[in-house]
Amino acid sequence: MKFRNFKMVDYVVYGRGCFDQVDEIIAPHRKGDAPMVFLLDHFFENNNELKARIPVRANDILVIADVDHEPKTSYVDEVSQMLKDKFGTVSGVIGIGGGSTMDLAKAVSIMMTNPGKAQDYQGWDLVKNKSVYKVGIPTLSGTGAEVSRTTVLTGPTRKLGMNSDFTPFDQIVLDPALTKDAPKNQRFYTGMDCFIHCVESLKGTFINEFSRSYGEKAQDLCEEIFLHKDNWDEESDEQLMMASYAGGMSIAYSQVGVAHAISYGLGYLLGTKHGIGNCIVFNHLQDYYPEGVATFHKMLKKNDIYIPEGITKGLTDEQFDIMINVSLGMAPLWENALGKDWQTIMTREKLRAIYEKL
Incomplete structure (x- = not known):
């Protein structure tokens, strides 16, 4: 090997x-x-x-x-x-x-x-x-x-x-x-980008002890900040900065997964920014990351954050196909999430159904 x-x-x-x-x-x-x-x-x-x-x-x-x-x-x-x-x-x-x-x-x-x-x-x-x-x-x-x-x-x-x-x-x-001056919503979206990095890395088929050690720490920090704290303070800035570093290190030797693969399609077609795009997608991925999505929903409620809905409503078949093509082009992400046979699991029809929920 x-x-x-x-x-x-x-x-x-x-x-x-x-x-x-x-x-x-x-x-x-x-x-x-x-x-x-x-x-x-x-x-x-x-x-x-x-x-x-x-x-x-x-x-x-x-x-x-x-x-x-x-x-x-x-x-x-x-x-x-x-x-x-x-x-x-x-x-x-x-x-x-x-x-x-x-x-x-x-x-x-x-x-x-x-x-x-x-x-x-x-x-x-x-x-x-x-x-x-x-x-x-x-x-x-x-x-x-x-x-x-x-x-x-x-x-x-x-x-x-x-x-x-x-x-x-x-x-x-x-x-x-x-x-320290980061807007509340933007801070949450990028914090969730980190949290989603960790969930996708830790639940992926590429997981290894190198990635796990960083991913678990980063996820713990995200949950401490967004679930267990009532007020944002200097320590929160320090914790999230290190969560970001550790979360990035976690995916460096593994990969991200379903949320990122789908959000790339949103970003390409609609210009949806990465952090909020991941949140929009992850909000509907209970079938793939049930525990992570449940925790995410608690974080939304705790921090009084609204996630946009219906952003794909009214798109044409051609536009859905563009997003699907971009997403399916992210082969390493899908393999990490679903395994080597991912193409038989994530069909175009199934991916279209997910995009329609967004």
């Missing part, structure tokens, strides 16, 4: 206030006049306090990342081409924001050293050249984007990540203080 040699993030700094060490951390990676590129989530566009703390030096550039929607391959191409035209090359790319901003940073860093278009690298192990230096700084916890070997992108024909050993960040900066 051949075991996968798993590429992890090279360096991790954790602690309240560690964002102020970024200048010192990235200094050795500066190359001559080539700038550092800071991609800042547009949520912070008017946050002058945070912007003043970003160590922009010499000809560095601060780019406000447009992540109203999850990153499209065309946007990755636009940003990377702008940087190539302006600077030729860059010393590194630093993503500061939620999961979409970190995915954008990973993708742009890859496209600075690889030819063609971003859509050419949607899939597994298609990236050939090491990216420029890249740093992930999450301001929202739950997606696991800070540790994953994928960057989720919507391309012209599918929603699929760049899954490769060249995708993980070289450095991540985990500062719980950066997440």
